Amino acid sequence: MSVSLSALSDPLDNLLSYHLRRTTTAATTALANMLQHLELNVSEATLLLFLGANQGCTQSDIGRALRAQPANLVPLINKLVLLGALDKQPGKGRAIALSLSDEGQQLHAKVQQAFTRHEEVIGRSIPPERRDEIMALLRQVCRDACHP
Amino acid sequence: MSVSLSALSDPLDNLLSYHLRRTTTAATTALANMLQHLELNVSEATLLLFLGANQGCTQSDIGRALRAQPANLVPLINKLVLLGALDKQPGKGRAIALSLSDEGQQLHAKVQQAFTRHEEVIGRSIPPERRDEIMALLRQVCRDACHP
DNA sequence: TATTGTTATACTCTATAACTATA
DNA sequence: TATAGTTATAGAGTATAACAATA
DSSP: OOOOGGGOOOTTTTOHHHHHHHHHHHHHHHHHHHHGGGTOOHHHHHHHHHHHHSTTBOHHHHHHHHTOOHHHHHHHHHHHHHTTOEEEEEOSTTOEEEEEOHHHHHHHHHHHHHHHHHHHHHTTTSOHHHHHHHHHHHHHHHHHHHOO | OOOOGGGOOOTTTTOHHHHHHHHHHHHHHHHHHHHGGGTOOHHHHHHHHHHHHSTTBOHHHHHHHHTOOHHHHHHHHHHHHHTTOEEEEEOSTTOEEEEEOHHHHHHHHHHHHHHHHHHHHHTTTSOHHHHHHHHHHHHHHHHHHHOO
């Protein structure tokens, strides 16, 4: 027999890890919606943002900075190339220097706008003076989780 | 040519959404490692925790409470059944009331222990008196993200 | 008909192994 | 040999559509 909804207790509501997961899912979904009209998903947009600030970097630079497996970057880079957003230039050894084309620059501006708007949405209940403190805390939780 | 690592700037480091994603990934990976010896992944363990506190609830109760698609619960429930952790009892209509078997109770205790230890690990830099405040904030960010 | 449970499917994210190319 | 890039693949998380069973 079904328990009525109000009677359900939630043993997870007191867990930081649970709220991290749930909140991140909600925030990422909202961001994905804001990027939809640009034909980019969150990963592709994140990569574009990073490339805009680090023109000439290589795939392995990106992997190290964003803690992504180089293999997982391949489809993302291909997508940006497909959109005409990327220029590739031969680098040292097998390395390929990536930079934004003119079209990529324009797309980059729109992505930045979307991210900024999204930050405003998810942070609208956070007093501005506490923002930095909260991000420092998230960075620390991230480090603590990585070194158990 | 490759840019030296120290020269790389990170335009994402100032974004709350980025740190949410990165921190959640790190925390969830750590939790998964702590659950490995119980042969449970994070989703299965979360479900077990919920069922322990809501014995007799149905699949659609769970879906509503954890905001999961009922279809996605099927493999999780099957896994717990496979481990001998669940009892199923016919309920109203097609509904099936789920509860923990004796074996499930024992597993539940171990899962709770793992979650508690994980909370200690990821929260070890958070002053206890600020924990509730931070979780309230995460809940609020979650709500804000859902209603853009 | 409305609700519940199930199956099949698909897309994204993440991770690893194995391969190729270049200094 | 060491580094960089690529391919293939596998597992987990999430979402929808379609179907079956029951009141």
